[in-house]
Amino acid sequence: MEIIIAKNQEEVSKIAASQIIKEINKKKCFVLGLATGDTPLDTYKELIKAYKNGKVDFKDVKTFNLDEYLNIGKNDVNSYNYYMHHNLFDHINIKSENIHLLSSDSKDFRNTAIKYDKLINENNGIDLQILGIGINGHIGFNEPDNKLLLDTHITDLAQKTLEQNSKFFPDIYKMPKQAITMGLGTIMRAKKILLLVTGERKAPVIAKCLRNNEINTDIPASTLLLHNNLTILLDEEAASIYLKEKKMKENENFNKKYPNYKREFNTA
Ligand code: PGA
Numbered sequence: 001m002e003i004i005i006a007k008n009q010e011e012v013s014k015i016a017a018s019q020i021i022k023e024i025n026k027k028k029c030f031v032l033g034l035a036t037g038d039t040p041l042d043t044y045k046e047l048i049k050a051y052k053n054g055k056v057d058f059k060d061v062k063t064f065n066l067d068e069y070l071n072i073g074k075n076d077v078n079s080y081n082y083y084m085h086h087n088l089f090d091h092i093n094i095k096s097e098n099i100h101l102l103s104s105d106s107k108d109f110r111n112t113a114i115k116y117d118k119l120i121n122e123n124n125g126i127d128l129q130i131l132g133i134g135i136n137g138h139i140g141f142n143e144p145d146n147k148l149l150l151d152t153h154i155t156d157l158a159q160k161t162l163e164q165n166s167k168f169f170p171d172i173y174k175m176p177k178q179a180i181t182m183g184l185g186t187i188m189r190a191k192k193i194l195l196l197v198t199g200e201r202k203a204p205v206i207a208k209c210l211r212n213n214e215i216n217t218d219i220p221a222s223t224l225l226l227h228n229n230l231t232i233l234l235d236e237e238a239a240s241i242y243l244k245e246k247k248m249k250e251n252e253n254f255n256k257k258y259p260n261y262k263r264e265f266n267t268a
Contacts, residue, residue, distance in 0.1 A: 009198045017046030021056045033129030036080045048091040058094040066140040068102040069176035113152040129190035136160040137219035141181035150185025192229045200237040207241035
């Protein structure tokens, strides 16, 4: 696992975009896993800029999105289908047949889910999966629970997720309460994972995720710690609690090893 701490959201987005471009340029038919939400928005802007400057070509790139609300029209401004077209696909030369989004209005979601995983496998898996993290530690819509599902599936949204996303739905009664999401097995089979974490509000959850070097189904993102090609890209705000705890642990270890040199380190 590699942890990169950048100055701010802008730097995170630049680093993320340059890593994505480097990977795309390495391989002819590249399979990119995409996330939605506020976090990757600036990364998508950087990718568009790079495409317009001729630094990356999406002609042979295939994409698979992580998740989608259930029963939301695909042209609804809150659908992830709309988000992806509006924030990325409409501005690059990706072929429409290479875009894979989870259907929000299928009559048979179970079948949709099975077919999605099958299609990912038929494309030899995801080369690079971009992820954000929810304030409750969810990845995609894999919400904290006593068990986590491996395959693409339907899920109820957690209370915290409903609260967080309610800002986008003026009529709370019309807000979807369920979603379809890649499972953690599907995500973990990606060859490389890039987890983006920005802003102070994410500091508690990423610190919790990294604190004890353990997997905890209360923090679905902790599953990612098992991945052998994981990069966590944080800005300074998101990293603040993690860094403070890391320094405190180093101090404790130093003081245990050299009790005669006991001294206080600055953990501010
Ligand atoms: P955000 O959402 O990027 O809007 O913070 C991330 C998530 O909930 O997975």
